[in-house]
Amino acid sequence: MELIREPDVAVNGDTPTMRLFSLLERIAAKDQLVSLQSLVEETGLPKPTLHRMLQQLEGAGLLIRQPDGRHYGTGQRLRRLAENLLLNATHHGARHAVLRHLVDELGESCNVTTLSGNEVVYLDRVETPEPLRFYLRPGSRVPIHSSASGKLILSQMSPAQRRKLLAHAPLKQYTPKTVTDLDALEEEFVRIRRDGFALDDEEYLPGLVCVAVLVPYATGRSNLCVAVQAPVMRLTPDKALQALPALQRAAEAISRIDAEGAPESTDSISS
CATH class of the missing domain: 3.30.450.40 (GAF domain)
Structure with missing residues (x-):
């Protein structure tokens, strides 16, 4: 049984809410934790922008930050x-x-x-x-x-x-x-x-x-x-x-x- 790589999900949208949603889609499609730096490299978005988006998703309980303070995973609410x-x-x-x-x-x-x-x-x-x-x-x-x-x-x-x-x-x-x-x-x-x-x-x-x-x-x-x-x-x-x-x-x-x-x-x- 060959594993197939998860498809990339572009982080875009017409509104801030839809851009947050598309970032959440990208993170949820992965089978591993993500970091701010890895998302910067994958998406090409500015680090301050991504940091703010991750903070918003974390604050909503949709993402959870790991004990190392650098990695994020899906939260209980999601x-x-x-x-x-x-x-x-x-x-x-x-x-x-x-x-x-x-x-x-x-x-x-x-x-x-x-x-x-x-x-x-x-x-x-x-x-x-x-x-x-x-x-x-x-x-x-x-x-x-x-x-x-x-x-x-x-x-x-x-x-x-x-x-x-x-x-x-x-x-x-x-x-x-x-x-x-x-x-x-x-x-x-x-x-x-x-x-x-x-x-x-x-x-x-x-x-x-x-x-x-x-x-x-x-x-x-x-x-x-x-x-x-x-x-x-x-x-x-x-x-x-x-x-x-x-x-x-x-x-x-x-x-x-x-x-x-x-x-x-x-x-x-x-x-």
């Missing part, structure tokens, strides 16, 4: 805005229809997830009709290191990025199968990146098995996953692998929906 947009856009829309079709096909609970900070957020979910199930609603959060979606998203990062993120995440031992050793996790990330899917084999909740795939995007690294999960008595790790073709079809359907911005018939998902 991340919450992104989560709310995704949550509200998917609950009754075309993505939800894809999930419903996927649950009909697999017979188990399915969800769409994304990374937020050092946690995985459930953006949308459709429950199985089976009476025995693990109930998680949209907006629920699970640990990054013990979830299939979290490990899948982490596998796209460089080893240095992963270790930096995991070093600040509480690598709690949730079950006897939870992996908390960074070296062991790194070996698993290599395997996940090679194979294109990730398993949660009772690593977060005893008796729960989950398999996830990425929603593919041609414009850059994906931060969206589709997953199915069920009690181990119905979904063993071996059986979970049999669900991969259906998961991949659903992921591709969601990718097309997001790219086109239009609903898609669920009939095409099973083709």
Whole structure:
């Protein structure tokens, strides 16, 4: 899986507000922290102008300055805005229809997830009709290191990025199968990146098995996953692998929906 460089976003606009917004777009498109000097070199804007813009965004809670005083990252207010947009856009829309079709096909609970900070957020979910199930609603959060979606998203990062993120995440031992050793996790990330899917084999909740795939995007690294999960008595790790073709079809359907911005018939998902 090749990582694609994020597209450049020009810092321009007809009003000061739109110029601030375009700077925010540029920063949000990066997978690393930015500094005043790096933005000066990238944009060609005067340093005093950029410094003032960064101060305004920081004051609004949209950016946060790092402890070194030189680097900036996205703030909690901006991340919450992104989560709310995704949550509200998917609950009754075309993505939800894809999930419903996927649950009909697999017979188990399915969800769409994304990374937020050092946690995985459930953006949308459709429950199985089976009476025995693990109930998680949209907006629920699970640990990054013990979830299939979290490990899948982490596998796209460089080893240095992963270790930096995991070093600040509480690598709690949730079950006897939870992996908390960074070296062991790194070996698993290599395997996940090679194979294109990730398993949660009772690593977060005893008796729960989950398999996830990425929603593919041609414009850059994906931060969206589709997953199915069920009690181990119905979904063993071996059986979970049999669900991969259906998961991949659903992921591709969601990718097309997001790219086109239009609903898609669920009939095409099973083709």
